[in-house]
Amino acid sequence: MPAVMSPEAPSAAATSAATPDAEASAAPAARRRAPGGSAATAELGNEAYLAALAGLAGMGPARLERLLGRWGPAEAWGVLVAGRLADAATTARVGERVARRWIRDAAVADPTEMHRRHSESGVTVARRGSPGYPKRLQGDPEPPAVLFRQGEPDILERPTVTIVGTRRCTRYGADVAFELARTAAAHGVAVISGLAIGIDAAAHAGALAADEAPPVGVVGSGLDRIYPRENAVLWKIVAQRGLLLSEAPLGTPPERWRFPARNRIMAALGDACIVVESHADGGALGTVTEAARRGRTVAAVPGPIRSPASAGSNRLIAEGCGVVCDVEDLLVLLDVERARLPLRVPPADAQPTSEGTAETILDAFDWMPATLEMLAARTGTDLGELSWHLENLIAAGLLARQGLWYERRAEQPSAAARRA
Amino acid sequence: MHAEVSSAVLHGVSGQAVRVEVHVSKGIPGFTIVGLPDASCRESRDRVRAALHSSKLPWPDNRVTVNLAPGGLRKEGAGLDLAIAVALLLAQGHLAKPAVEGSAFLGELGLDGSLRRVPGTLSMVEAVKCDRVVVATDAYAEARLSGEPEALCAPTLGQLVSCLRGEADWTTPALSPPRSPSGPMEDLREVRGQPLGRRALEIAAAGGHHLLMVGPPGAGKTMLARRLPGLLPPLDRDAARVVTRIYSAGDFGVPTSELIIAPPFRAPHHGATMAALVGGGSRALRPGEISAAHGGVLFLDELGEFSPVVLDALRQPLEEGVIRVSRAVGSVSFPAEFVLVGSMNPCPCGNAGGPGQCRCSDAARVRYARRLSGPLLDRFDMRLFVQRPTAEELFRGRPGEPTAAVRERVTEARRRAAHRGVRCNSLLGSSALEAEAPLAPEAARLAERAVASGQLSARGLQRVRSVGLTVCDLDGRPPPLRGPDVALALQLRNNPVWLDRSYAGSHVA
Numbered sequence: 058m059p060a061v062m063s064p065e066a067p068s069a070a071a072t073s074a075a076t077p078d079a080e081a082s083a084a085p086a087a088r089r090r091a092p093g094g095s096a097a098t099a100e101l102g103n104e105a106y107l108a109a110l111a112g113l114a115g116m117g118p119a120r121l122e123r124l125l126g127r128w129g130p131a132e133a134w135g136v137l138v139a140g141r142l143a144d145a146a147t148t149a150r151v152g153e154r155v156a157r158r159w160i161r162d163a164a165v166a167d168p169t170e171m172h173r174r175h176s177e178s179g180v181t182v183a184r185r186g187s188p189g190y191p192k193r194l195q196g197d198p199e200p201p202a203v204l205f206r207q208g209e210p211d212i213l214e215r216p217t218v219t220i221v222g223t224r225r226c227t228r229y230g231a232d233v234a235f236e237l238a239r240t241a242a243a244h245g246v247a248v249i250s251g252l253a254i255g256i257d258a259a260a261h262a263g264a265l266a267a268d269e270a271p272p273v274g275v276v277g278s279g280l281d282r283i284y285p286r287e288n289a290v291l292w293k294i295v296a297q298r299g300l301l302l303s304e305a306p307l308g309t310p311p312e313r314w315r316f317p318a319r320n321r322i323m324a325a326l327g328d329a330c331i332v333v334e335s336h337a338d339g340g341a342l343g344t345v346t347e348a349a350r351r352g353r354t355v356a357a358v359p360g361p362i363r364s365p366a367s368a369g370s371n372r373l374i375a376e377g378c379g380v381v382c383d384v385e386d387l388l389v390l391l392d393v394e395r396a397r398l399p400l401r402v403p404p405a406d407a408q409p410t411s412e413g414t415a416e417t418i419l420d421a422f423d424w425m426p427a428t429l430e431m432l433a434a435r436t437g438t439d440l441g442e443l444s445w446h447l448e449n450l451i452a453a454g455l456l457a458r459q460g461l462w463y464e465r466r467a468e469q470p471s472a473a474a475r476r477a
Numbered sequence: 478m479h480a481e482v483s484s485a486v487l488h489g490v491s492g493q494a495v496r497v498e499v500h501v502s503k504g505i506p507g508f509t510i511v512g513l514p515d516a517s518c519r520e521s522r523d524r525v526r527a528a529l530h531s532s533k534l535p536w537p538d539n540r541v542t543v544n545l546a547p548g549g550l551r552k553e554g555a556g557l558d559l560a561i562a563v564a565l566l567l568a569q570g571h572l573a574k575p576a577v578e579g580s581a582f583l584g585e586l587g588l589d590g591s592l593r594r595v596p597g598t599l600s601m602v603e604a605v606k607c608d609r610v611v612v613a614t615d616a617y618a619e620a621r622l623s624g625e626p627e628a629l630c631a632p633t634l635g636q637l638v639s640c641l642r643g644e645a646d647w648t649t650p651a652l653s654p655p656r657s658p659s660g661p662m663e664d665l666r667e668v669r670g671q672p673l674g675r676r677a678l679e680i681a682a683a684g685g686h687h688l689l690m691v692g693p694p695g696a697g698k699t700m701l702a703r704r705l706p707g708l709l710p711p712l713d714r715d716a717a718r719v720v721t722r723i724y725s726a727g728d729f730g731v732p733t734s735e736l737i738i739a740p741p742f743r744a745p746h747h748g749a750t751m752a753a754l755v756g757g758g759s760r761a762l763r764p765g766e767i768s769a770a771h772g773g774v775l776f777l778d779e780l781g782e783f784s785p786v787v788l789d790a791l792r793q794p795l796e797e798g799v800i801r802v803s804r805a806v807g808s809v810s811f812p813a814e815f816v817l818v819g820s821m822n823p824c825p826c827g828n829a830g831g832p833g834q835c836r837c838s839d840a841a842r843v844r845y846a847r848r849l850s851g852p853l854l855d856r857f858d859m860r861l862f863v864q865r866p867t868a869e870e871l872f873r874g875r876p877g878e879p880t881a882a883v884r885e886r887v888t889e890a891r892r893r894a895a896h897r898g899v900r901c902n903s904l905l906g907s908s909a910l911e912a913e914a915p916l917a918p919e920a921a922r923l924a925e926r927a928v929a930s931g932q933l934s935a936r937g938l939q940r941v942r943s944v945g946l947t948v949c950d951l952d953g954r955p956p957p958l959r960g961p962d963v964a965l966a967l968q969l970r971n972n973p974v975w976l977d978r979s980y981a982g983s984h985v986a
Contacts, residue, residue: 225835254839285839352554428864429968430673440676441948441961448923448960461862461971 071437104182105172106130108306109180112157112171113137116306117318120149121202125184132389137163174307180207180280182306191354194219197325198350200307201304204322208300212247212271216391217325219249219348221320221341222256222334225364228426228464230334231232231259233358237331240384242270244393248326249273251319252295256288256333256341261291275323277315279303284311302326317343321452324348329390331381332357336452342369345378356381356390414438415446419455419465426462455465478502480567480574483581484560485604486552487597489802489809490726490764492604494581495509496556498788499564504540512545512559515553515760523777524555524586525562532590532635537569551806555585556595559611562634563641575643581626584613584790590634597726599718599733601621611637614650617726619736621652622718653734662707666879667700670870674701677861677969679883682708683890684947685901686940687795687817687856689780692863693827701863702744702776705818709740709773709878710888716772719812723771727764741773747782755790755813757802762809767794770815780819783846788853791817795856819857821849858903858940859969881899890950892924902947907939914946914958923963933967941966 107130110121110246124133127148136145137160146156156356175182180219183189183204185213191213196198218241220234238248238260248264250257274295278284280303283292295301302322305315320340324330324347332355335341348355356379360367374380381387414436421427433443447463450456478501485492506521529536543561545552566572583601585593594616595601611629612620620628629647634802639645664896673712674690679689680700690698712720716827717736724741725731725733731741745754745766752758756765767775777783794800798814822835824845835842854860894901897913905913916924924941927933933941944966945958 063515149786273675430864433672434670440673440968441965444964445959445961448926448964449969452926459866465873 082316089358102172103130103184104175105168106134106186107182107203108171108175109134109163109166109168110137111203111205111304111310112306113162114152115155115158118199118202120151121150122185122200125202130184134163134168140164141315172305175205176324178207178281178307180205180307182206183210186382193326193328194322199321200325203304205280205306206300207296208298209271212300213275213326215245215247215270216393217247217249217273217327218387218391219330219353220256220260221250221323221330221332221344222260222370223336223339223366224255224257224343225336225366226255226259226334227360227364227460228462228466229360229364229474230256230358230366231376232457232466234259234303234333235263235266237333237358237384238272239267239380241387241393242267242272242392243268244388245393245394246391247271247273248301249275249323251316251323252276252283252288252292252301257311258288258291261295261334265294271295273300273302275302275319275326276301276311277305277319278311279305279307279309281307282310316340319346320344324353325351325445327353329356331356331371331387331390332373334358334360334364334366335373336365337372339369341375342405345373354379354390356386414442415450418443418446419450422456422463422465426459426464427465428461432463478568480564482560482564482577483585483605483607484557485581485601486550486556487601487726487761488550488807489762489860490600490723490768490811491809492597492601493550494604494606495550495557495560496553497560497564498544499561499568500542500544501537501565501568502540502542506538506540507761508541510543510545512543512548513551514545515551517555518545518552520555521555521558521561524558524588524814525565528558528562528586528590528634529565531588532633532638534566534634534638535569535571538789539815541565541568548679554595555599556583556597558586558639559592559637563637566638566764572641574640574755576643579608580629581607581610582683583610583620584616586634587704592631592633592637594619596728599725600722602626602628603722613949618652619721622733622736637795642909664880665701665704665883666708666876668697668704668877669702670866671694671697671863671877673968674861674863675877675883676965677859678705678708679951680944680947680969681705681816681818681859681889682883683887683901684894685816685903686858686944686947687903689854689857689860690741690818691823691860691862692820693865694822696863696865698723698863699776702774702778702818702820703742704880705739705774705776705816706742709816710884710885710891711738712740712772719955721770723764723768723812727769729769739773741770741778743767743770743773744776744778744923746966747777749783749787750783751787751790753800754787755794756811757804759804760806762802762804762807764811765800766811767791767800767815768811771812773815774818775815776818776820778820780821781845785848785850789850792852792856794826798911804907817856820863823862828926843916855936858944860971861969862971874954886953889953890947893950894947902943902950905943905946910939910942910946914942914949916942916963917957917959919960920945920958920963923960923967927967933970937970941970944969 107222110130110133122239128136141161142156146153185200185202189210190204220238222230222234234256242264243246247270248258248260261272272295280301283289307396320343322345330345330348330353332345345355357370357373358381359374360370421432433440451458455466459466480499482497484495484497486495510519526536531941563577563582567577585595587593592613594613597614598612598619602620607626609629610620610626614630614632617628617630631640640647642914677688680686682705692698717738720737723734724731724737743766754761754765755767794813799810800813801810824835826835826837828835890899899905924938928938945962948962948965950954976985
C-alpha cells in the first residue's frame with residue numbers, strides 16, 4: 058500500500074483547511090516533505106493533525122467540529138501545543154480540566170508518527186465535506202467531524218441496509234440475520250453492521266457469503282483495535298473485501314461511550330435499518346432510535362414471544378415499526394428488483410439420512426430448539442440411538458446444535474460462507 | 478533391670494511395629510523417653526505414672542530410660558502408653574517375662590487406669606509381629622477384624638495385670654450385631670425425568686468415569702450425585718479393609734467396629750483447605766477427604782467455589798489413585814481412588830444453557846468458567862448439563878428405575894471390565910483401549926468427523942472410546958463400539974455450555 062492516502066483529492070491545499078470543505082490529503086504533504094528532507098510539523102498534511110486531534114481523550118465529534126470550525130487542523134493542533142488553554146476551552150466549549158488534558162497530551166503526541174502509522178495500515182481520514190466523506194453523512198444532524206476508513210469507499214454509493222441485533226442471539230436470530238444479509242448483498246445492497254458478535258457477525262458473514270456487494274463494518278474502536286477478539290477473522294475479511302469505518306484514529310481503545318456514537322453512524326449510513334433480535338433493553342434499540350430520527354425506514358424481524366432475545370424487536374413491531382418476515386419483505390423495503398438468486402447447493406458431504414427413526418426425530422421438532430432429553434421424551438428413542446441420529450442429521454445439514462439445544466435448520470450458513 | 482514390649486504406631490494410614498524398651502537403673506530418680514517421641518508421646522510419662530498409682534501398681538523410684546525403637550522413626554500419639562506401663566511393670570519384676578512374651582500392647586491410658594482406643598487400631602494390629610495383641614475394650618471389635626494376631630482386651634490397667642498374671646480370665650465384650658448397610662439408601666427411583674442424568678450416573682458407576690454436572694440451581698445435581706454410591710457394587714474384602722483402615726486412622730466419624738463394605742460418599746464443603754482435602758496437616762499426617770472417598774464417590778458441590786490451588790492438587794491423585802503427601806515431618810502415601818463428581822452453575826446468574834436466557838456479561842461468564850482449569854476439566858470423561866425438570870415431569874412423571882436394578886447392570890459391567898484386567902474401564906490405557914474397544918466402521922466415521930471438526934482432541938477420543946466401551950458393557954454387548962455408543966459418549970463429553978462461545982464467528986472461520 059503506497060503512502061498516498063486520498064487519491065480522490067490530490068489537489069486540495071492544506072492552506073485552505075479552515076473551510077470544512079477542504080479534503081485532507083497526504084499526497085501533497087508527502088510531496089512537499091520529500092525534497093526538503095525536513096519533517097518539520099508545519100509541513101505535515103492536515104490529516105496528520107486531524108488524526109492527532111481525534112485521538113485526544115474525550116474528543117467527541119461535536120467538540121472536534123467546533124475546534125475545526127474556528128481553526129484549520131494544523132492551526133488547532135498548534136493552539137493546543139502552544140498551550141492556549143482559554144482559547145481551546147472556549148472554542149470547544151469544554152471545561153478547563155478537559156482542555157488542560159488535551160494540552161498535556163498534545164505536548165507529547167507526535168502527529169508525524171501517527172500519520173505514518175495510518176499510511177502504513179492503509180487507513181485514510183476524511184474531514185466532513187471532503188470528497189472522501191460519505192454523502193449520506195453530509196446532511197446528518199450529528200455528523201462525524203472526521204471519519205477513518207479502510208477499504209473501498211465506493212461501496213456506499215450502492216443502496217444500503219443496516220442490520221443490527223443482540224450479541225447474545227439465538228441460532229434463529231443468527232440464521233435469519235445471515236439469510237437477510239446474504240439476500241440483500243446478492244441484490245447489490247451493501248450490508249452495514251457493527252462487527253460485534255452475534256447478529257452483527259452473522260450479518261457480515263451472510264453478506265460475504267453472497268460475494269456480490271461487499272459488507273461495511275462500523276466500529277467503535279480504532280481500526281487496529283479488533284474488538285471483540287472473537288471476530289478477528291471476520292474483521293480482517295471485511296477490511297480486505299469491504300469497508301471498515303470508525304470515528305476514532307488507530308490505537309483508540311473500545312471505550313464504552315463510543316458504541317452508542319458508532320450506532321448513529323450505522324443508522325445514518327443505511328437506507329433502512331433492520332433489527333433481527335434485540336433484548337428488551339438492547340443496544341440495537343439505540344440504533345433504531347437514531348435511524349428513526351433520521352427518517353430511515355425501520356423494520357424488525359419477529360421472534361418467538363417467549364424468547365428474551367426477541368423481546369425488544371417484538372416490542373418495536375407492537376409499537377408499529379415495519380415487519381420483515383422473509384427476504385421478499387426486505388427487498389420490497391429497499392425497493393430492489395427481485396433478481397434470481399442462485400439456487401442453494403446442498404453441501405457435498407450430505408448423505409440421505411431421512412429413513413426410519415431419523416424421520417421420526419425430525420418430526421419431533423417443532424420450530425423451537427429442543428434438548429436431547431426433550432427429544433428422548435417425545436420419541437421414546439434410546440439415548441444412544443438418538444444421539445447417533447442427531448449427529449447424522451447435523452452432518453447432513455438438517456439440524457444445528459448450540460450448546461445443548463438442537464434446532465431444525467432452514468439454511469446452511471457456514472457451508473455457504475465456506476463456498477464464498 | 479531391662480524389659481522389652483511390642484507395640485506399634487501409626488504412620489499415615491499404615492502401622493509400624495515399635496519395640497518399647499525400658500531400662501531401670503540406680504541413680505537420681507528421673508524419667509526420660511528417647512526415640513523421636515512427639516509431644517503427646519512424651520506426655521505418656523504423666524499418664525502412665527497416674528495410671529499406675531490409681532491401679533495401685535508400683536512406680537519406680539529409680540532412674541528410668543524408655544527407648545522407642547527404631548530410633549529413627551517419629552512416634553506420634555498416645556498409643557504407646559499401655560506398652561510403656563507394661564514394660565515398666567516388667568522391668569520392676571511386677572510381671573513375669575513369659576506373661577508378656579508374644580504379646581503386643583496398644584492403647585492410651587486414662588489417669589484412673591482405664592484403657593482407651595487409639596485411632597488407626599486396625600492398621601497397627603496388622604503391623605505388629607506377635608501372636609496376640611492387647612487393646613482397650615472399645616477397640617476390641619476393630620482389632621478382631623484383622624484376623625491374624627489374636628485380639629485380647631481389658632477395660633483397665635489393673636484388670637489387664639490380673640489377666641497377665643493369670644489371676645483373672647480374659648473377658649470378651651459382647652459384639653454388637655452387624656449393622657444393616659448404612660441405613661435407608663437414597664434410591665434412584667425418586668429421581669423424576671433426567672434420563673440423560675440417570676444414564677450418566679450409571680455409566681460413571683460402571684466405568685469409574687469422572688462426571689461433571691453443570692446446571693442451574695435446583696436442577697437436581699446434588700440429588701443425582703447422592704445416588705451414585707448406591708449404584709456401586711459393595712466393596713470386596715481387600716478394598717473394604719483399605720477403606721476401614723483409612724477411616725480408623727483418619728477418624729472420619731464412621732464406626733470401624735466392622736469392615737466398611739458400602740462405597741463411601743464424601744461431600745466436603747467448598748471452603749475445604751488443601752490439608753483437609755488431600756491430606757496432611759502440620760504435625761501428624763492425616764488422610765484427607767479424597768482418601769476417605771477411596772473406593773467410593775467424592776462429590777465436590779459448587780466446584781467453581783473451591784480454591785483453584787486445592788482443585789489442581791486433585792490432578793495427581795486422579796491420575797494415579799494415590800496421593801503422596803510430603804511435609805517436613807516426613808512423607809506418606811494415602812490411597813485415593815474414587816469417582817469424582819463435580820457440580821457447578823453454568824454462569825454467575827445460573828441461567829445459561831437456554832438460548833438467550835442468561836443475563837451475565839460475556840466477560841463474567843468467561844471469568845466464571847476460568848475457575849476450572851483446563852487440565853482438571855479434561856479429567857472429566859463426562860460433562861453433563863442438568864436441566865430443571867419440567868412441572869410435567871415433577872408431578873406426573875413415572876418413578877424411574879430403582880437403584881437395585883441399575884446396580885445389577887453395573888456389577889455385570891464391572892465383571893466384564895475385570896476380564897480385561899482392570900477394575901473399571903476408565904483405568905484402561907490407550908493401547909489397551911485400542912485392542913479392547915475397536916470401532917465399527919460407522920462409529921469410526923463419526924469419531925473422525927468429531928476430531929476433524931475440532932470438537933474432540935486425541936486424548937478426548939480415547940476417553941470417548943472408554944465411555945463407549947462402558948456403554949457396550951452395560952448393554953451386555955461385546956465390542957466393537959457401534960455408532961450410537963460413540964454418539965452417546967460424545968454427547969456426554971460435550972464441552973460445558975459456557976465454552977460453546979457465541980457461534981457467530983464460526984460462520985466465517
